[in-house]
Amino acid sequence: MTQVRETVSFKAGDVILYPGVPGPRDRAYRVLEGLVRLEAVDEEGNALTLRLVRPGGFFGEEALFGQERIYFAEAATDVRLEPLPENPDPELLKDLAQHLSQGLAEAYRRIERLATQRLKNRMAAALLELSETPLAHEEEGKVVLKATHDELAAAVGSVRETVTKVIGELAREGYIRSGYGKIQLLDLKGLKELAESRGQGR
Amino acid sequence: MTQVRETVSFKAGDVILYPGVPGPRDRAYRVLEGLVRLEAVDEEGNALTLRLVRPGGFFGEEALFGQERIYFAEAATDVRLEPLPENPDPELLKDLAQHLSQGLAEAYRRIERLATQRLKNRMAAALLELSETPLAHEEEGKVVLKATHDELAAAVGSVRETVTKVIGELAREGYIRSGYGKIQLLDLKGLKELAESRGQGR
Numbered sequence: 001m002t003q004v005r006e007t008v009s010f011k012a013g014d015v016i017l018y019p020g021v022p023g024p025r026d027r028a029y030r031v032l033e034g035l036v037r038l039e040a041v042d043e044e045g046n047a048l049t050l051r052l053v054r055p056g057g058f059f060g061e062e063a064l065f066g067q068e069r070i071y072f073a074e075a076a077t078d079v080r081l082e083p084l085p086e087n088p089d090p091e092l093l094k095d096l097a098q099h100l101s102q103g104l105a106e107a108y109r110r111i112e113r114l115a116t117q118r119l120k121n122r123m124a125a126a127l128l129e130l131s132e133t134p135l136a137h138e139e140e141g142k143v144v145l146k147a148t149h150d151e152l153a154a155a156v157g158s159v160r161e162t163v164t165k166v167i168g169e170l171a172r173e174g175y176i177r178s179g180y181g182k183i184q185l186l187d188l189k190g191l192k193e194l195a196e197s198r199g200q201g202r
Numbered sequence: 203m204t205q206v207r208e209t210v211s212f213k214a215g216d217v218i219l220y221p222g223v224p225g226p227r228d229r230a231y232r233v234l235e236g237l238v239r240l241e242a243v244d245e246e247g248n249a250l251t252l253r254l255v256r257p258g259g260f261f262g263e264e265a266l267f268g269q270e271r272i273y274f275a276e277a278a279t280d281v282r283l284e285p286l287p288e289n290p291d292p293e294l295l296k297d298l299a300q301h302l303s304q305g306l307a308e309a310y311r312r313i314e315r316l317a318t319q320r321l322k323n324r325m326a327a328a329l330l331e332l333s334e335t336p337l338a339h340e341e342e343g344k345v346v347l348k349a350t351h352d353e354l355a356a357a358v359g360s361v362r363e364t365v366t367k368v369i370g371e372l373a374r375e376g377y378i379r380s381g382y383g384k385i386q387l388l389d390l391k392g393l394k395e396l397a398e399s400r401g402q403g404r
C-alpha cells in the first residue's frame with residue numbers, strides 16, 4: 001500500500017496562520033522544507049520573532065487542542081508543509097510533544113536573553129540561530145544570512161534604528177560584514193563568545 | 203481493579219529538578235497540588251522565572267525525550283507530584299502535548315512582555331498571573347499574594363532594588379498594598395489595564 005502524503009506550499013513572505021481562535025479549517029503543520037517564523041506584531045506593525053520552525057518542526061498545534069493562537073505564522077523562505085490529521089496517531093503525538101518540549105527550551109533561552117543580555121549580545125545569538133536555518137548558505141567558506149535590519153530587529157526584540165547601530169558596531173569590530181539584505185558571518189568563534197556573555201554596562 | 207497512583211511530595215523551597223542532561227533516575231512530573239516554579243539562575247544567584255506550573259500541568263518532560271534541562275524546578279509552595287511513566291500511553295501523551303502547547307503560548311507572552319513592556323506594566327501582569335496560582339488566597343474580599351520582592355524580581359526579569367521602587371509606585375497609586383512578604387491586590391481592573399498596555403516613555 002502506498003500512502004499519499006498531503007502537502008501544501010507557501011511563498012516567502014506569505015502569512016500561513018493568523019492569530020485568533022482556530023476555526024474548523026485550521027490545521028497544525030509539520031515543516032518539510034524551508035523556514036517558518038512565528039511572530040507577534042504590534043499596532044505599529046513592529047514584528048517580534050517568537051520562534052523559528054525548521055524542517056522537521058511543528059507549528060499551529062493549538063488547532064489540535066482548541067486553544068487560541070497568539071501569533072502569526074509567516075513563510076520566511078519558500079516552504080513546503082504537511083498538514084497534521086485532526087487526531088494524530090500516538091507516534092505523531094510523541095514527535096509533536098518532543099518538538100514542543102524543545103520549542104519550550106528555546107523559548108526559555110529567549111526569555112533569559114531578553115531579561116539579562118545587552119542588545120549586542122542578543123544580536124550575536126540571533127545571528128548564530130539564523131545561521132542554522134534555511135536562511136543561511138555558504139559563500140567562499142563563510143556563512144551568509146539573508147536578513148533585513150527589520151527582520152533582525154524582530155529577532156532580538158528591538159527596532160530597526162537601534163539594530164542598524166549594533167550591526168554597524170559588530171561590523172567595525174570584525175565579527176560580520178553587512179550588505180544589502182544580507183550579513184556575512186566572519187568570526188563565528190567571537191560571535192559565540194558574545195552570545196554566551198551578558199554584555200558590558202548592565 | 204484499583205490503580206495505585208505513585209506520588210511524591212516536596213516542601214516549599216525544595217529544588218525538585220536541576221539543570222543538566224537527564225539521568226536514568228530523572229522523571230517528568232504532573233503537578234497534583236501546589237505550585238512549581240521553573241527558573242534560570244545566573245552566577246550571582248539572581249533567579250528568573252521561566253514558567254509557573256499549576257495543578258494539572260507538567261514539567262521535566264525533557265527526561266522523556268533525552269533533551270538537556272536548562273532550568274531549576276523549585277517547589278514554590280508545598281507540592282504533591284505524580285511522576286510520569288517512562289513510556290506514557292497515548293492519552294497521557296496527548297495531555298502532555300496540550301499542556302506544552304499552552305506552556306509555549308505563555309512563554310510567547312512572556313517574550314512579548316519582556317521585549318515591549320515597561321517594568322511597571324510587566325509587574326502588573328506578573329501580579330495577575332500569580333493571583334491565579336496557589337500562592338494567592340483571599341482576605342476580606344481581596345486577593346493576597348505570598349511573594350517577596352526577590353520572587354517578584356524573578357517573575358519580571360529584574361532585580362530587587364528596582365522592583366522595590368516599582369512596587370512602591372503601584373502602592374502609592376492605589377493598585378496594591380505591600381506588606382512583609384505579601385501583596386494585596388486592591389484594584390484588579392486597573393492592574394489589568396496596566397498589564398495590557400505597554401507603558402509610557404518607550
